[in-house]
Amino acid sequence: MGEIMNKFKLGQTVKILDSGFLYSTYYTLATHLQLDKWVAKAEPKENSNYKVIGISIHPLKGDVIVYAIESNDGVFLVGEGGLEAVDLPCPFCGNVDIQFYDTEYVGDSYAPYCTIECGNCPCVMTGSSLIDVKSKWNTRNERI
Ligand SMILES: [Zn+2]
Numbered sequence: 001m002g003e004i005m006n007k008f009k010l011g012q013t014v015k016i017l018d019s020g021f022l023y024s025t026y027y028t029l030a031t032h033l034q035l036d037k038w039v040a041k042a043e044p045k046e047n048s049n050y051k052v053i054g055i056s057i058h059p060l061k062g063d064v065i066v067y068a069i070e071s072n073d074g075v076f077l078v079g080e081g082g083l084e085a086v087d088l089p090c091p092f093c094g095n096v097d098i099q100f101y102d103t104e105y106v107g108d109s110y111a112p113y114c115t116i117e118c119g120n121c122p123c124v125m126t127g128s129s130l131i132d133v134k135s136k137w138n139t140r141n142e143r144i
Pocket of ligand 1: 090091092093094095118119120121122123
């Protein structure tokens with residue numbers, strides 16, 4: 001991706017925050033990303049969750065990252081500013097009020113690591129940083 005870092009990762013769950021960032025007639029990018037289900041001028045539904053299935057830098061604007069996102073509504077192309085991350089629910093109990101926090105003490109060592117905890121059932125995931133563990137949690141494809 002060059003020097004520009006994409007804020008959202010492939011497989012991550014996102015929401016459309018601002019449909020003003022929608023690229024509804026961007027045929028060339030849809031073709032480039034091989035988006036068979038993309039339909040020009042389609043309107044996304046409000047408050048749907050989408051999965052990131054493609055990432056590209058806008059070839060004309062250069063510093064804008066465009067994401068291909070998919071749900072049952074279809075496939076859409078949206079600029080980074082129009083999306084927000086959605087934290088996935090617990091894979092075991094479906095709880096959506098997930099807790100993310102830093103843990104400094106691990107047993108008797110002082111290794112900093114981060115934890116995601118369901119809070120409603122014993123489901124827990126850990127990672128080396130909050131970004132790492134959030135990314136693992138939100139891009140998982142199966143039960144953890
Ligand atoms: Zn749970």
